Amino acid sequence: MTQSASPPNRALLELPQVQRERLSHIDFKLYFLGELRRTDVADRFGTGPAAATRDIAQYKELAPENLVLDNTDKIYRPTANFVPLFDHAPQRVLTALSRGFGEGIGEELKPMVRCEFPMALSEPKMSILAPITRAIHRNKAVRVSYTSIESGRSEREIVPIALVNNGIRWHVRAYDRRRKGFRDFVFTRMENPVLLEDSPITDEEKVDQDVQWNRIIELELVPHPAHPRPEVVMMDYGMPDGVLSVKVRAANAGYMLRRSAIDCSPDHSLSGPEYALWLKDPLALYGANNAQLAPGYRNPRDDSENKPIKAL
Structure with a gap:
């Protein structure tokens, strides 16, 4: 066929x-x-x-x-x-x-053919998800109790703009009124979300003001120079010319590269069978807030190794 x-x-x-x-x-x-x-x-x-x-x-x-x-x-x-x-x-x-x-x-619901896929170790509760998706659909703010790694539990007012699946867990991209900026909030760390019907959304809280969300980065991925069978990599990723061009939002770039185990070191120094692809030009990630999540990425402005990115 x-x-x-x-x-x-x-x-x-x-x-x-x-x-x-x-x-x-x-x-x-x-x-x-x-x-x-x-x-x-x-x-x-x-x-x-x-x-x-x-x-x-x-x-x-x-x-x-x-x-x-x-x-x-x-x-x-x-x-x-x-x-x-x-x-x-x-x-x-x-x-x-x-x-x-x-x-x-x-x-x-049942599969149509026998299949197997990775078990989800972290899933949002529907009672948490529903108010967030209503807020996205209706352009509303939400009051929520949130526990972050950095600051512990606190009350937040956020303006959700989009759901994101980073391959491991779901989170919501939202404007944080306390921090006055757009952040990623993990569903499993939320409690008691309440839709704020009478809290108007300001211009700075709207999706078109999220620079990281609206910036599209084009990444060129190539078979890892240390891979023993580059022709197999080219077959796996459908890249007859040896280059796979991927467009991704700056807000999601680090997540995508980490999930796909892309070696983002400037000298393709990461080793192991999981690294089938190499980011040809790591400078393409410059300015992406979560670039530090990408395997091997080094900020060109830093002389020393990057510190791990702080999670919310």
Whole structure:
């Protein structure tokens, strides 16, 4: 099977969104699971068998070479010439395969294929998460008890602007009214968040004023010079030219580089099998507040080794 989607179909683009969602689900089932039943559509969207039959017929009209009915068990299967009708985003596909694709709720969600992924050791409580996401959506401030490594427990008023997953834990990017600046606040260190309905947001507290959040850094990653098989690294990261260009917010750069074990030392001096990539130009991180989190990073303004970054 080919990996790229077919060119956008004009008739497909003119369909209502709900109809495209049903056709996308048909495309997904055929492409990634290799089979489709009428009940797959009817159960997923709560439609009757007749409506599911119409959806499959419409899909076949748009992509007649994509599926064939196996009369032995009345299951549609992809043909050898199958070309996906939709451009399926890899992260969404992997989430669907490992977590389920909208079938069931709560603990009923089940993976579509056998899979394994890292256990989450730190997850936010929903009673903490919900007020924060409401604040982001409605542009409100929150009063919260927060325990930081540096100063212990204190009452804070923060203005949340975005959720961030650094690969190990979730935190919220927010304006801290006490410190008068934007900071990262870890969910598991929060207690008793209260939405402040009558506390207006000032201009300095808005997301467009967060320089670190709005600054985009472009990083060029290359196979680590000490790696015994650079061609394998190039295959792993899809870099036929030997360079992987990544754009990341300055506020998240250190987290990303640490999670991915990128050697950011100027002389690629870190050793070990975990260091498959090297940051070609460590100066690209200059000015990023959490650059010290990047493995091996040395501030060009310092003659000595950097001190560890202070956590909130």
